[in-house]
Amino acid sequence: VLTYAVYLLIPLSWFFLYKTRPGLWLRSIGEDPQTADAMGIDVMKTKYFYTILGGALIALGGAHLSLSYTPGWSENITGGRGWIVVALVIFSMWNPARSIWGALLFGGINAVQFRLQASGTNIPAAFLNMLPYLGTVAVLVLMTWWEALSKKVGAPAALSKAYMREDK
Structure with missing residues (x-):
C-alpha cells in the first residue's frame, strides 16, 4: 500500500512546497531565515515542527522496513x-x-x-x-x-x- 501511496505523495508534496503558503514559508526559511523572520514567520517553531514531522516520517519508514523485510529485529537492518x-x-x-x-x-x-x-x-x-x-x-x-x-x-x-x- 505504501508503494502506491508514493504516486500520490510526490505530486502532493510538490504542490505543498511550491503552491501553498506553509510550503513557501518552509522554503523561505531554508533559503534565508532572517528574511522569513522579518516577514513575521516564526522560524524556530516552523523548524521544530518540520524536524519532528521529518523524524516521524523516518520512523514510519524504519517501521515499514523492519516489518516488511524481516520477521523481527536484526542488527544493521538498514x-x-x-x-x-x-x-x-x-x-x-x-x-x-x-x-x-x-x-x-x-x-x-x-x-x-x-x-x-x-x-x-x-x-x-x-x-x-x-x-x-x-x-x-x-x-x-x-x-x-x-x-x-x-x-x-x-x-x-x-x-x-x-x-x-x-x-x-
Missing part, C-alpha cells in the same frame, strides 16, 4: 540505506517531483544486485552487495560535476546553519 536517501535528495536537487527518478534509479540498482545474485553469476556476492553504494557514489560525483557546470539551484542556502534570532 545497511546504510539512509545515506542512499541523502544521495536521493541531492540527486533530485531538493525537488520532490524529481525524486521519483532517483528512487527508480537507486531501486533499480538494488534490484539488479539481487537478480545477479539469484542468477548464479560468477561475480562475487560481496561485490554485488556493493552495487547500490557504488551507484550512489557515482551519482553523487556526477551530480556535483553537473551542478558545478550548470549552476542549477541546489541545496537551500541556510541548510545546516543555526539560526539565532536577533533582538528587535
Whole structure:
C-alpha cells in the first residue's frame, strides 16, 4: 500500500512546497531565515515542527522496513540505506517531483544486485552487495560535476546553519 501511496505523495508534496503558503514559508526559511523572520514567520517553531514531522516520517519508514523485510529485529537492518536517501535528495536537487527518478534509479540498482545474485553469476556476492553504494557514489560525483557546470539551484542556502534570532 505504501508503494502506491508514493504516486500520490510526490505530486502532493510538490504542490505543498511550491503552491501553498506553509510550503513557501518552509522554503523561505531554508533559503534565508532572517528574511522569513522579518516577514513575521516564526522560524524556530516552523523548524521544530518540520524536524519532528521529518523524524516521524523516518520512523514510519524504519517501521515499514523492519516489518516488511524481516520477521523481527536484526542488527544493521538498514545497511546504510539512509545515506542512499541523502544521495536521493541531492540527486533530485531538493525537488520532490524529481525524486521519483532517483528512487527508480537507486531501486533499480538494488534490484539488479539481487537478480545477479539469484542468477548464479560468477561475480562475487560481496561485490554485488556493493552495487547500490557504488551507484550512489557515482551519482553523487556526477551530480556535483553537473551542478558545478550548470549552476542549477541546489541545496537551500541556510541548510545546516543555526539560526539565532536577533533582538528587535
